[in-house]
Structures are given as structure tokens and as C-alpha cells.
Amino acid sequence: DAKTTQPTSMDCAEGRAANLPCNHSTISGNEYVYWYRQIHSQGPQYIIHGLKNNETNEMASLIITEDRKSSTLILPHATLRDTAVYYCIVIKETSGSRLTFGEGTQLTVNP
């Protein structure tokens, strides 16, 4: 699975959009970009995933560059409850692909 690079930490004001970048320059054609988050002491929570098209769901939007070497997770209106570690993971979407968690980005939403 391709390696990912994320900033260690980011801050965001409550109510503003949080834009979390991820670099995955070695991604191959059949690998998906997944985003998870872990709120302190809880189990990781799935957020969104995509292959090459931009994706949106009730939680977030995922913007993947045309060359697929980087992506951005967007939380449109961050709340205090969005404070968490966010993980960008690249995997082949086949049954049994294990998730390899890196260090992630600690997002702190400030009042």
C-alpha cells in the first residue's frame, strides 16, 4: 500500500471549514484513499473514501487531485466535536485489505 504524508497538527476555528491535506505520491491505479478519525480514547471512525472522483457525504468532502498524488479532506463547518486525529490511508479495496495507520493529523477545533 502506498505511503501517506500528513501534517502533524492543525487548528481550525469553530464554524469554519477545516481542510486537511494528504500526500500519497506513490499511489497506484487500483488504490483508494480512505479517511478515518479517532476521537480521544474511542475506536476509529470511517469518514469517507474515493478513487479518483471527488466525493461528498453527510460528514465531509474528499477532493482528489487529477494525478491522484494528493487529496484534501474538507469538514465544511467544523465543530468542537470534530477535534480528533485524522488518518489518511491508501489501500487496495479488496476484501481483507488491512488498514495501516500512520501518525495522522491532530485537528483541534477552537471556540
Next chain:
Amino acid sequence: NAGVMQNPRHLVRRRGQEARLRCSPMKGHSHVYWYRQLPEEGLKFMVYLQKENIIDESGMPKERFSAEFPKEGPSILRIQQVVRGDSAAYFCASSREITDNYGYTFGSGTGLTVV
């Protein structure tokens, strides 16, 4: 539709005792994954199981740790002769035969404290 259930939520063991952690996957999920998170560290993969089979145990310590996922009942992660370094949060995740749009669903974890 209950999520992934892990129990106990917290477990305290004395050094040398055995710890048994249980994980019941979501209904319809036949793949189970165990992860460990040491204090102030990231999540590390331990083992991946399907019903009655261990598929990948490359992240499991060679000694004292074992896992099973029987035909009936929950998946069990067993740690024999626990040591202080085993103190950690242990998370279980499950998925279907074919990964769906929700990826892997994680449980709330079991916090193991070895005293």
C-alpha cells in the same frame, strides 16, 4: 443493527495472569481485525481473521498472544502471562466479504491495564 461489540470495556490484570478480550463483529461481517494502541502511540495492526481461519498474523507478537474466530461466537484475543508492556487499548474491526462503502467498522475498544 448493533455495531462491533467489544467486551470488557476495561480489564485489569496482575502480571502473569491471562487476559481474554472479546469482539463480536457486526451482523453479516465475517472478517475481523485486531489492532493495538499503546499509550500515546498510533494504532498497530495485529491480526486478521475470517471464520475459523487466521489470514494474517504478521503484527502479532510471537509469544503469549493468540487469536481465534470460531464458527460460533465472538473473536477472542488471548494474552497469556501479561506484562506491564501489554497495557494498551485493543480495538477490533469487522468488514463484510466485499468491502462496502463504510469500510471497516471499529468497536469502542478494550482498555487493558496490567498492574
